[in-house]
Amino acid sequence: MNDYCYCVVQSINKELLGIREEVDVHRKNPRDIRDDFATSGEAMLGLESSLYKWEWLFDITAAHLVILLYSYLEKTLKYIFKWYMDKKLITINYRNRKPIINYWLYNILNTDDETFENSQPYTYRVLNEARRMRNNFAHDNLEGVDLNNSDYVYTERKCDPTFKLIDFINSISEILYNVEKVFSP
Known part of the structure; x- marks a missing residue:
């Protein structure tokens, strides 16, 4: 999953940087593109349209990868x-079923929300933000951002998480490492 996420991010970044470069070159030296029968202005409109599309793709890709990783952790x-539970290695002590991922995690680790937050504050914060992105995506929009009841079509949609994708991957690894210790003698 890490390699897949890395490959997707690198591919999107490469395309986005390439189109930004083309836009900058054309802004510095506007020219008619005779092969395509486009004027300089038409060429710039096409480049800017392409830039907008790649920027949007960059934003939704960030949210999609977080959602993919969150789904993996959840499953x-x-x-x-x-x-x-079948092996009787754990008992139900944490009863709050929302969010369900916390129910499973806290019962496996025999902890509660406050204790988990205090013992692993960064993982707790990243996990909660990833959950918010997932919920916003599932219920509101492709970028996974909260629009605060504004109109989706006319609102600037920018995915700007407070964590990096690698931070989420590391948090998942840490969670699974701690979960595995429950089974280890």
């Missing part, structure tokens, strides 16, 4: 929770 914790 994994669900499976492990069920397996641990």
